[in-house]
Amino acid sequence: MDKYKLGQVLSEMYENAKHGESVAMIHLFGIKYADEIRKAETTATELANLAKISPAYATEISKGMKLSKYVKVI
Numbered sequence: 001m002d003k004y005k006l007g008q009v010l011s012e013m014y015e016n017a018k019h020g021e022s023v024a025m026i027h028l029f030g031i032k033y034a035d036e037i038r039k040a041e042t043t044a045t046e047l048a049n050l051a052k053i054s055p056a057y058a059t060e061i062s063k064g065m066k067l068s069k070y071v072k073v074i
Contacts, residue, residue: 003042006033007050010061014053026057030064032073037065 001009010029017025030037030044037047044058044065 001033001036001040003040003046004050006037006040006042007047009033010047011051011053014051023057023060026053026060027064027067028073030061030066031068031071032064034065034068037061 010026013025013029014022037044044061045055047061048055048057
């Protein structure tokens, strides 16, 4: 998956999140797509920009990516 598709997925997850759960969805994105993000050779900041969300959320994407080593999405 390229960085543009990842940005689209992030945008959809963020926009479709239930009220009060948008940050959790950003974490989930980082967890679920950590390997794809690394393969796309992009940054969390670039993905936030592509998703048209605040670049401040890059930290939350990175947290999710780090958590991906320890959790499994069911």
